[in-house]
Amino acid sequence: MLSRTYEEQHIEQVITEIKAHFHDYFDRFMESGAGTSLSADQIQKLAEKFGSDGAVKTQKKNIGAVLKQTILEGINEFEKDRQSYVFNDVKHEALKELIGLTKTKNMITTMKKSGKSVQEISTIVFEAIVTEQVKLAKSLGKCLIIYSHAEELDDQALQQLEQYSAEKRSYKHALLDYFVHLIENCENSRQIHQEIGRHLGVPKFLLDRIYKTTKGDLVRSKSEVIIANLLHQYGVSYEYEKELGYGSGSRLSPDFTITINGEEFYWEHLGLIGNMEYDSHWVKKQTVYEEYFPGQLVVSYENPYLTTSAESIIQKFLSPEEF
Template sequence: MGIINVDGLFNKYFPNLANEFLLKGCSLKDFQKSVVTNVLEGNNTLCIMPTGGGKSLIYWLSGLSLQGITIVISPLIALIDEQTEKIREQGYEVLTIHGEISANKQVNILKKFSNGEVNPDFIFVSPERISTDGFFEYCIRLRKDEIKLIAIDEVHCVSQWGFSFRPFYKRIPEFLDSVYKHSESVPITLGLTATLNSKEITDICNDFRIDKDNVIKDDALIRSEIALKVLKFENEKEKEDKFWELLNIHKNEKILVYLYRKYHQRGVENLTKDALERGFKATGFHGDMSSKDRQEIINRYKNNDIDVIFATNAFGMGIDIPDIKVVIHFMIPESVEQYYQEIGRGARDIPAANAYVLYTNKNIQVKKTHFIDRSFPNIEELKECYNKITSNKIGLKTLQYFEDETIQKCLPYFLDNDLLSIRCKGVSNLKMLSDIKLQELEDIFNATKTKGIITTIKKTGLDPQYITNLIYLAVLQEKVTLQKGFPKCLIVESKCKNISDEKAEQLKEYIEEKKQYKHKLLDYFVYLLDEDNSSIQLHQEIGKYLGVPKFKLGRIYSTLKGDKVRSKSEVIIANLLYENGIEYEYEKKLFYRSGKIVPDFTITLSNGREKYWEHLGMIGTEKYDKRWTQKLKIYQENFPDQLEVTYEGATISDSAKRLIEQLKRI
């Protein structure tokens, strides 16, 4: 492939958005272009960029430019519906499959897709659907060659080491292997997220065959426009008193409070009630609410009918509120990653926000024992759940995954430790079938009186996947009538009758390793909080932890163009260049015969010539003067007549304006 003109593709596929950008005086970010280019060059890609950085547009543009169907795997129904609406507004066809669409309607949608009656540009689906819906997989397989991109939103959920691990994200590679077995037309994979540490990056790269060279991190990961404020207390009463003081200070501003606990003292419901009694326009937000109720709350929050939301981490991934001014962690997060992702809800489309974390030593211990440790099953739970699934027998079993929370909690441990394997995403019985017009399927149907799938498999000796595929084929060919939609059923194979002492020990070690890792993540986060860093220092420490290169940690000030620069004087210069329509790049490497230097600003003039603008902020100090003398010599010898200089001082705006007027006349 030749040089990829991403701006041209943007204008082609999103002319309305391109015009909006033009009117606002903005454009695609260089980082967005680099990710799209990497994908279009055929590389599986991991994109790490700050919240609110425009990741949706990356997979929209990549998918359409690849001229095929894009499957977007997304964790939340509300997010799926929001993205569906936005893409349809741009004139593109979207197919969505999720639990709030009736089972019969889902079957009809997929039938039309399989038969070519519906030709979507995008298919939105959850990881749970990918991993449990055999009919969906069967239909995708029929049109697999048309699928060019798999976009995995919030890809950090893949990593078993992360705070937001969703077990069925881990099964996405198995879905891809099943669909594309022996196929030469494997789609490109694009994972997108805001925060990952090195261990999680390794996990994701291994799962999705992403080379380290194709891990692309935005330079702007540091959200320095959010002022970080750390408040530690001796006891909970002191903490709560300060909390209500903060709410009064920021009254009538849009506030998000993270609690993690739904009920009981100082939980979401409890503090919401207290806030309402104190006169705040407040509500709660947690996972026990229906997605419809949660979406209604989000809409009311956007429309300023609510000022304060008390939330668990259910308020997180994919929720885009542009003007949250205050984020308060009333309960301590469990890691740097969780903290930074959650404060990233603030200042999405406003210049600044405040983020407070309030904690006591007791909070830290409670976080470990009541939240981290209890997120893992104990060995007794695992044994009981395994016996429930297998009835203490080896062989095939049906598993109604979504009907039992204990099974949802324990199944990943059985799969990862070779106690169970998933043989098929199928059906639990054949009673849903009637009016069968396919002889082979009718023979299978008549093989047993009970119509149970396991009994049928034993009686016929047929593979479960073969029987399931035959049912799917008959449905698509309208040679059978479904009494109801397909229930979500996994056919699993148990490897042993029960969990032996040896396996129990293996499970304990497996779980303990993960517990201790999460404890260490929390300990490191507390270490950063206890260091008494300023807001900028804390941002920089977090940036280092997240892998931002040392050279880029000083870029903490935002410009109109969207760059991050090192000083307020450079903000003035960058903004003046931008407002005057002068094309520039900040800290672009400049190569010469025996090395390279980095000008503050590389300016492209209307005649195509380049000028290099250096702002000397610390002239007069010995080390700085020595470095500048060496750099000046390089300019004189290699780039004569191309250097412009300004100096730090109270008149920097005037100096910069005069220089810009000179540049415009060249």
């Protein structure tokens, strides 16, 4: 549904707008020197803004000259980008031969003159790279080079590859679910930026308290809003980031300190499990809870179904006999 709303409907509207007003857009683009200067209309608006009542005289641009210059600049930029991939210090004989066939290094021309297929040319290029018989002026974009250590893969190796691929696929799908979850639940760009920062590992206490709960206090993440609102909805007394002392003057701040039937519990929401630094910090924190506050720790994890899982935790506390 989200994909349809943005990718199809939005792009269709943009294309329709461009088709309807293409000539007007093109004229204004050329008049502004291909976007490098102000158009006559823009200059007039600026003049009016600064209190000028008269018409501003502007020199009419030679549209043909601007268009020619724009095309030349585009070609030059293309050549710079193309040349940045030219091979340096070539020692691979087959690659040397291919490079010498054409000045432009165009694939189609190289195929015609060499009589080789795209696959054969690609094999020569990558063989030269992996054997370090060529240097690149610029690294390749997305490229996977696999070093083979066996003639064939046995069943166990194939199963390991399939399992690894499944894990990677599951991880990517989870990231996509989380991103969709953010888009659907964040009300403005500031909230999205903060949630992305949190996901990338920005320390929690460097994030602002920008989310208001139904109780009226401010918290640092959308997930904490969900938990706080559920606690308030179920009438559970809580305090946000209340300092908790332990040991010889040490302190920590649980996300929520909750009180149920006169007992105090400490709710920690783990929003970044999988980040090495975050995991290491959490292990130390968990050890503190186990040593000084056994049986008082409540833990929830970041996921698109947090409302359901957090509500289930609260219900178990309120009606333990039903679970």
